[in-house]
Amino acid sequence: MAFNPQQAITKLVAKLLVTVVGMFIFAVWIMPPIYDVFCDITGLNGKTGEQYQAVSAEVDKSRTITVQFFAANNETMPWEFKPMLKSIKVHPGEEIEVKFYAKNNTSRDMVGQAVPSLVPYKAAEYFHKTECFCFNNQPLKAGESAELPLRFIVDLDVAKTVRTITLSYTLFDITQSAATIASIN
Amino acid sequence: MAHGPAKGFTRWLYTTNHKDIGSMYLWFSFAMFLLGGVFALVIRAELFEPGLQIVEPEFFNQMTTMHGLIMVFGAVMPAFVGLANWMIPMMIGAPDMALPRMNNWSFWILPFAFAMLSSTLLMDGGAPNFGWTFYAPLSTEYAPPSVTFFIFAVHIMGASSIMGSINIIATILNMRAPGMTMMKMPLFVWTWLITAYLLIAVMPVLAAVVTMMLFDIHFATSFFSAAGGGDPVMFQHVFWFFGHPEVYIMILPAFGIVSAIIPTFARKPLFGYSSMVYATSSIAFLSFVVWAHHMFTVGMPLVGELAFMYMTMLIAVPTGVKVFNWVTTMFGGSMTFETPMLFSVAFVILFTIGGLSGLMLAIAPADFQYHDTYFVVAHFHYVLVPGAIFSITAGVYYWLPKWCGNMYNETMGKTHFWMAFIGLNLTFFPMHFAGLAGMPRRIPDYNMMFADWNMISSVGAFLFGAAQILFLFNVIATIRSKRGATAEVWDNPEGLEWTVASPAPYHTFTKPPQIS
Numbered sequence: 001m002a003f004n005p006q007q008a009i010t011k012l013v014a015k016l017l018v019t020v021v022g023m024f025i026f027a028v029w030i031m032p033p034i035y036d037v038f039c040d041i042t043g044l045n046g047k048t049g050e051q052y053q054a055v056s057a058e059v060d061k062s063r064t065i066t067v068q069f070f071a072a073n074n075e076t077m078p079w080e081f082k083p084m085l086k087s088i089k090v091h092p093g094e095e096i097e098v099k100f101y102a103k104n105n106t107s108r109d110m111v112g113q114a115v116p117s118l119v120p121y122k123a124a125e126y127f128h129k130t131e132c133f134c135f136n137n138q139p140l141k142a143g144e145s146a147e148l149p150l151r152f153i154v155d156l157d158v159a160k161t162v163r164t165i166t167l168s169y170t171l172f173d174i175t176q177s178a179a180t181i182a183s184i185n
Numbered sequence: 186m187a188h189g190p191a192k193g194f195t196r197w198l199y200t201t202n203h204k205d206i207g208s209m210y211l212w213f214s215f216a217m218f219l220l221g222g223v224f225a226l227v228i229r230a231e232l233f234e235p236g237l238q239i240v241e242p243e244f245f246n247q248m249t250t251m252h253g254l255i256m257v258f259g260a261v262m263p264a265f266v267g268l269a270n271w272m273i274p275m276m277i278g279a280p281d282m283a284l285p286r287m288n289n290w291s292f293w294i295l296p297f298a299f300a301m302l303s304s305t306l307l308m309d310g311g312a313p314n315f316g317w318t319f320y321a322p323l324s325t326e327y328a329p330p331s332v333t334f335f336i337f338a339v340h341i342m343g344a345s346s347i348m349g350s351i352n353i354i355a356t357i358l359n360m361r362a363p364g365m366t367m368m369k370m371p372l373f374v375w376t377w378l379i380t381a382y383l384l385i386a387v388m389p390v391l392a393a394v395v396t397m398m399l400f401d402i403h404f405a406t407s408f409f410s411a412a413g414g415g416d417p418v419m420f421q422h423v424f425w426f427f428g429h430p431e432v433y434i435m436i437l438p439a440f441g442i443v444s445a446i447i448p449t450f451a452r453k454p455l456f457g458y459s460s461m462v463y464a465t466s467s468i469a470f471l472s473f474v475v476w477a478h479h480m481f482t483v484g485m486p487l488v489g490e491l492a493f494m495y496m497t498m499l500i501a502v503p504t505g506v507k508v509f510n511w512v513t514t515m516f517g518g519s520m521t522f523e524t525p526m527l528f529s530v531a532f533v534i535l536f537t538i539g540g541l542s543g544l545m546l547a548i549a550p551a552d553f554q555y556h557d558t559y560f561v562v563a564h565f566h567y568v569l570v571p572g573a574i575f576s577i578t579a580g581v582y583y584w585l586p587k588w589c590g591n592m593y594n595e596t597m598g599k600t601h602f603w604m605a606f607i608g609l610n611l612t613f614f615p616m617h618f619a620g621l622a623g624m625p626r627r628i629p630d631y632n633m634m635f636a637d638w639n640m641i642s643s644v645g646a647f648l649f650g651a652a653q654i655l656f657l658f659n660v661i662a663t664i665r666s667k668r669g670a671t672a673e674v675w676d677n678p679e680g681l682e683w684t685v686a687s688p689a690p691y692h693t694f695t696k697p698p699q700i701s
Contacts, residue, residue: 008359009283016351020389027393027423032408035419044486047416074412113412121486172412180405 041125048116048167051135052128052153059093060156066090067154070168071100071114077173078106079140081114084147092156095130100169102138103145111178112138114148114169123162126155137174189691198293201285202691203270206292208588210267211581213295215657217259218574220303222650224252229612229646232639235631245629246314247306253317254335257435258342259299261573265438266291266349268580269377271588273353275682275689276371278362278698283355291348298341305331316627318428321409321420325401332402336395343388350381350388357381362681364700368459371680373441375462379469380437383430386473390427394420418483425476433472435569436536437465439576440507443529446583447511449678450526451518457510464503471500481552490549497547501540508537523675524598528579531606532571539567542617560620566613578605578656585663586670590688593663601659604652611645 039047067090069083080103090096104110114134118124129135133148140146154165190196190205200206227248231239240248270288274281282288305312310329313319324332357378361370370378397408397420407413409420440461448455455461477485477493485493511533520526542564546555555561578601586592615638624635631639670687681700685693 005283005359009355012355012358013284013351016354016385019385020347020351023386023389024393027390027426028397031423031426032397032415032419035416035422039416042486115411115414170411174412177405177407177410177413184405 042121044121048118048124048127048129051132052130057093058156059091061091063092063160064089065092065154065158065162066164067096067152068164068166069098069100070166072168072170074170074172077112077171079104079110079112079171080145081112081169081171090154092154092158095151095153097131097149097151100133100148100150101145102140102148102171104140104142107142109139109141110173110175112140113172113174114138115172116167116169118165118167120162120165123154123158123165126158126162127165127167128153128155134169137178139178199289201281201289203274203282203285203288204588204689204691206282206288207267207269207271209292210263210270213292214260214262214264214267217255217263217299219653219657221252221255221260222653224248224255226646226650228252229643231629232631233643234640235633235636237630240629242629243311243314246316246627247312249627250313250316250319251302251306254302254313255299256569257317257431258339259295259302261435261569261577262342262346263295264577265377265380265435265573266346266353268373268438268442268577268584269349269353272584272682273356273374273377274360275685275693276374276680277357277360277365278681278694278700279356279360280692280695282352283360284352287348288352291345291352294341295345298338298345301334301341302338305329305334308334318424319395319398320424321398321401321417325398325409328402333399336399339395340392343392346384347388350384353377353381354385362694362697362700368462369700371441372444372455372458372461372465373438376437376441376444376465379465380434383434383437383469383472387427387430387434390423391431394423394427397423418480421480421483422476425479426473428479429476430469430472432565432568433468435573437469439532439572440465442576442580442583443511443532445680446525446529446579447514447533449583449675450523450529451515451520452676453514453518454679455510456513457506460506461510464506467503468500471496471503475500478547478549478552481549482556494547494549498544501544504540508533508540521676523582524593524595524602525579525583527599527602527606528575528582531602532575532579535571535575535609536568539564539569539572542567555620557626558620559616559624559626562626563613563616563620566616570609570613575605581660583675584682585660586674587682587685587687587689589664590669590686591663591666592668592670592674593659594666597655597659597662601652601655604655605649608645608647608649608652612642612649613645615639615641615645 038044040049066087068087069085071081071083073079073081082101084099084101088096088098102112116134118127129150129152131149131151133150138146138148197205197209227240231245270282308331310331312331313329313335315323315328357374400406401408401410407415409415409417411417444455444461475493475497477489478497481490546552546561546564582593582598619635619638622635624631672686673683674687681698684698
């Protein structure tokens, strides 16, 4: 008999186990990065990009876009957190600096992290930040306050239908996880 | 080969016999079915009237979560694996499963998983309370401390399912009797083969998603935490990439069971065998590309909503082929309505109702109204209860005489059916109306306007629960009765399992059968 079931079973089981391990690796190490790349490309969920290096100084004076700023605290975050300017009119291509204000009103040292989100989604990839407080976490001592800078350029290529861009920041309390990470390092 | 089962408890502990393991799976899943049923009755008792009467809202949330988890992973999945263990070797003329020792292991880790999961009810902070879909950050940042036990329980269940499905694939592909070609296999074997591949593909994803939760909770990673650059919406994508194939894992073997029963009692061969095989494969394939229809409301681009909507609706085509084939099999047949047939016919009708509400939910713009309402609850209970539970019950009545050698009590079986049928429709049909009127899921209290529908649902739920006690009684009575069944049991049924004696000997097909 040429067909040896035991050998065939062993081979098949090996293949199936490789599939199982492969799917696990796919879900933990491949799916999340693909998801991030996908969101970066499409602007899905209003995710804005990493730090941007300005390439040209060209400014399109013929268009004006209103950029609105919004700040919110996530659930238990006790800090005072607000944009120092509610909205600003900008021309595509020009670099603008605005500031947000944060104050730790509590009696303990804390670490905050601001997470941006932008609407409309289709504008997200045309909104470049050359400097943003959201790139790092914000440690503030008890009672301390800070003015947090944001420098941005709206790309020349942003769709003509976009007249208003709303940028929102949610401030999270990451004191605990920052401490955990510090203790691991 | 004259040796039979060993004596005493160690027979069950050490057994590598597919029939023993199949029986253990079935009893275990029935125990979990009753446990999950008790949780459901706590929910229905609380919802009998508006206002908070019986349980605290926190405990109510634990009940909805545990009911879902126990029913999906503890009742439905092990029951199908149990049927696969019992029937697949006998249907393809194999002496046993391909990997009998692993078979023992994959069963015996299950009681530990569920003991661990159930023990969370007694822990400080209570059991998981974030719904069976355990969306982050509810299940990470806001979860009770017992979530870690939940995570490890899911890991163990996943390992059990993966081992079970590897075993089933190896058995089907390598252990068929000579002459049993792929396209001669009974549909139950086919549907299980496809299901096993689905399990192999998605159970690791489930393990991955709970592992990422574990890391977020204990090791300060931020897969799902927005504060650390992660994204809670990604949780839903990964979860439903597992979750949608999972719902087909719970229905495809049911298609196989019904495709075995209907031809027997219609006394006609199954209509469109090969189209059944292709339809099942298409459903399995499509299950991987429709996951986002569970999350139309998270804020997807229009293109995404449309793509997932059309893909989802496409599933109605192969499913329609199957329903058409079952109806055509019955058409013009000499039908009789013994208990397995009653459950199967009810399956075809009620599963189609569940499929129709599924199509309604698939319409992305309409889904914004239905999302997270009782309409969704009505939909998935209409596909799972008459789908999975009725088909398992039908399968048990159909094959029970083969397993224990005795005929069950037909009157009791029919009583069970009518109680279950009426109870199920009373419970779940009004939920459509409550949901369309706006009653949200997972709440212990509700607006007065939903009171009547909820009262009817609760009455139906207790009737359905009582029917299951009758089922248990009937099965035990059959095992202990003296009314022997013939080898064929039914009127000229098709399949190798009917060529062996009733009860099926401890070892069957030690010499492969001749297949014409």
